[in-house]
Amino acid sequence: MKQQGFFQLIVIVLIFIIILSLFGVSLTSLFNNKTIRENFSVLWNGISYIWNTFLSAPVRILGRLIFDSIKEPLLRALSPN
Numbered sequence: 001m002k003q004q005g006f007f008q009l010i011v012i013v014l015i016f017i018i019i020l021s022l023f024g025v026s027l028t029s030l031f032n033n034k035t036i037r038e039n040f041s042v043l044w045n046g047i048s049y050i051w052n053t054f055l056s057a058p059v060r061i062l063g064r065l066i067f068d069s070i071k072e073p074l075l076r077a078l079s080p081n
Contacts, residue, residue, distance in 0.1 A: 030036060
């Protein structure tokens with residue numbers, strides 16, 4: 001089932017690249033464009049700031065709570081007793 005989703009993602013990416021090519025967009029020129037790189041750099045820095053400042057700790061706490069609530073029942077189910 002997961003392989004089907006991965007295959008669909010690859011097909012979507014290929015179709016997207018073909019559509020860009022039909023519109024005359026060069027991926028090489030996009031990746032080499034200084035303005036686009038700077039814009040993505042600003043975007044990435046903003047996302048990193050938000051993650052590190054606001055989201056990292058709550059997500060870790062939530063992940064630990066979920067892990068701890070699943071760990072004990074899972075270990076009991078897997079034990080040979």
